[in-house]
Amino acid sequence: MKGIFPIDKFKQLQTPFYYYNTELLRETLALVRQEADKYNYHIHYAVKANANHKILTIIRENGLGADCVSGGEIKACLEAGFPAGKIVYAGVGKADWEINLGLDNNIFCFNVESAAELEVINELAGIKGKIAPIALRINPEVDAHTHAYITTGLKENKFGINLSQMNGIIDRFDTLKNVKLIGLHFHIGSQITDLTSFQALCSRVNEIQESMYRRQIIIPNLNFGGGLGIDYHHPNRQPIPDFKEYFAIFHKHVKLRPIQQVHFEPGRSIVGQCGSLITKVLYVKEGSYKKFAILDAGFTELIRPAFYQAYHKIENITSDGEIEKYDVVGPICESSDCFGKEIDLNKVHRGDLIALRSAGAYGEIMASRYNCRELPKAYYSDTL
Template identity: 70%
Template sequence: MKGNFPVTALENIETPFYYYNIPLLRETLGVVTHEAGKYNYHVHYAVKANANSRILSVICENGIGADCVSGGEIKAALKAGFSADKIVYAGVGKSDWEIDLGLDTDIFCFNVESIPELNVINERASIKNKIAPVALRLNPNVDAHTHHYITTGLNENKFGINLIHLEGVLDHLSGLKNVKLVGLHFHIGSQITDMDAFKSLCVRINEIQETLYRRHIIVDIINVGGGLGVDYENPDRQPIPEFKSYFEVFYRHLKLRPKQQLHFELGRSLVCQCGSLMTKVLYVKEGVNKKFVIVDAGMTDLIRPALYQAYHKIENLSSEGPVREYDVVGPICESSDCFGKCVSLNETKRGDLIALRSAGAYGEIMASRYNCRELPKVRYSDDI
């Protein structure tokens, strides 16, 4: 063992592959359900973070709902055992067949992002003689101070409805007979570690609720999305995010109306730390001023460093040698296929097993077959 990894067993498995620590996932889910349960909060898992069938099944076993952003994710959630009445369907571009799927399976709610989308949902529901429950996704214009690719709650963003348009949307909604307004939905971004951002969201929601109250509108559901970040720098220091403080922020600062339910859509924080990408060293190449560790995993297996310049802690599980600095790169024919520069690793040689940590979220699910590569395989801790 090195850390929580059964190195001897893992070294005999063909790389690259994703390794999931199932006990850690179960422990994380236990903390989430306990902390949310204190306030009778409802948690949905954001399937886009990781749709691995085994991961979905474990999450479903814990009574958590599903947050889906495509028809495919709705199908995956249903197949894994999630009850339709716990499935929320978000997404800025829902096609007709996806809307029909949600209506036919009687999902809990559609999170709606525009008047044109409201119109189409109303039309599809009318054809089926159904009433579609909808929540309006509003942009609260709260800056989460994260990477610009994963900030979603600002005014100038493809997601959601700007607050200046809210009155017009409410007026339009009142004329639609086959949709029912049941909630308000918010999501300000991802990988948020500053709790003040969530406090600001609470303040803005309180203001919006007051505006609606003046129109005699009280919705049943407030959905605050997700966004809670994880510790990529040192995953062993905090393998389970600070859910206690997270839920407390909303309990202290959000003013719910009587009988209103508060819903969350957590993804990264549930699954990120339970997953690692395992890869082996193909070559150690001498450069002019640096050494390159060339591994058999690439951006096709974990695209986040190339796409977001995201950091993942990299560890040599095979070596206890002195620490050296390397650039860790993959085999893809792209200069951006780099997992890290000037990475401190124990002295590394061909065949060493390398772990890219905190890869349980947006790792396997974003893998591709670019360069005609095979998709990464998967192994689970309780199967080894």
Template identity: 70%
Template structure:
């Protein structure tokens, strides 16, 4: 089954470009709000997945907060109209200007990842005669069983404060006068489809909460990050992730203290299926043992296959001929510039339009100008 695209309108547009199904995005946001609302959970959108202003504005219109990992993302969230008091700022390497930007904007919370960062935030907030609201990012040492580049919750990862150092950090925190501990923050990785990983996170958080309770400490907020994956192989059959079982897992297994609020930071699951990279066939090249479909999009437009060996469903949306097998490659002068090998496509020729599906997350935002190429434009279903 192929996706539905306004092919006749694509023929007048210069490729490559990103195409966003804004109705699917809105339907996805409706499901998030419905399922999270059952339990009064709070959801922030992880801006790193896609910072396109139109996409951000739609997400903001649907009431989500913003999870930012740079000063630039804070600026993008504010430009799109996100209220400052719904913006959280994470990231292992916050520069002084970024921290001060957060102070000046009045953001909700800083997710802090180390003792040196605590000290810097305390110093900068003291200079402004402020008390900074922070959450400690704790590394729970949970294996998300996903690609090693996007696993973040193991001891070997650079993120967060290790469990063995938590007491020491809390002791130090009590000495800092310009910081207020608002919550605990966790994030174990990305593209997680096995709910058992999130169940394990809940159990670990319960243990940590019990330990904190013995220290007479109860925080206001538990932030469990994001990480919910999508179905890259069947983007039409599973166009909206299973938010019901995702949120239900935390509702069933996480033991919140009275009046504690639970926050999430979903990125990929919000935007991924609504975006596709549209490209045109330049040549069909006969190799010795295979055929190559050479398209005008490259790793500069969608780097995930080259960087992660990630799979994206590839469709020839202008051919209904019998299927053949091709390697689908781009024009970049790198052997890694390959979108898929031994891909079954309807018989393909020069000028055909190819869609790379499930590209709404970590597609446009990671585009580069390597080889002096132009960044891809974006078009939207409600404008064509």
């Protein structure tokens, strides 16, 4: 495990920092393209997972589009060279300036999440004399069996349009002259490892399509979002998710009409495993019944364990000592600043380097300056 990191170079750098294995990222992207191209699927990288400029540039160079959820993400993608015609824009709270940004740059599609939003986009597009391309984000009522905070496809979630409202909203397009319905969008959640959830999504979409076909409506684009999970427990064993099986499920189970195109929005599954948070041990604190490894990184650098109670594999990459158990914690003045309890690590000493794996997604992008901390730097395997 330690062999995957240039430890001698790490020792010369100020911790904490993010380290990206760009070779693994490119290998992942090559596989995504290989498997998606079998079926002529369109891939839009979900920028919210990681908007690091170099990471975005590598993804763009590999031909992917972008899935954005804010005006800032649209700007970041345009700056990284993404064609506006490959950008889709989702989000329940699009501000007017963000909608106008998308309209001004002629992005591919707005993934609309409410009737109220549809009216606003129609109004703003009308002011500019434009026709806004729209996909309706539909809640398919499919349980992704994932963490409650990252489940998105149920009627009680804030995202999307409930199935019971769909036909009524589609009928509005007859009176809204500055929007055009070009797609249906679905996203049932994140970090999904039970692929049968995607089969259930396919079945529900087939039902929706049949209902619309009876109304003589065929919508040209179907967007199935993202959600494919990664192996946080064994990042070395499976550094690239099973995109072959993932895309094959949709090819096998979705009933397409001849004119229809299929889109996906993977994020975590592309960048999650290529990134690690590298941090240094400040102190080893021995209490009456446990040991603490106190790091110079905290939830300001990787919030997922505190926010989602999420697991990240933790490794001592500079020690070959006997395995001991530690509570691995950060320096933030909050009790929730804990990366893991009773973690097996090679014997920890002050100054050891610790790697928190699978931090390429929702690590750097969610970093904060709480406690007036500086944001960490990022380094890359092809330039270090």
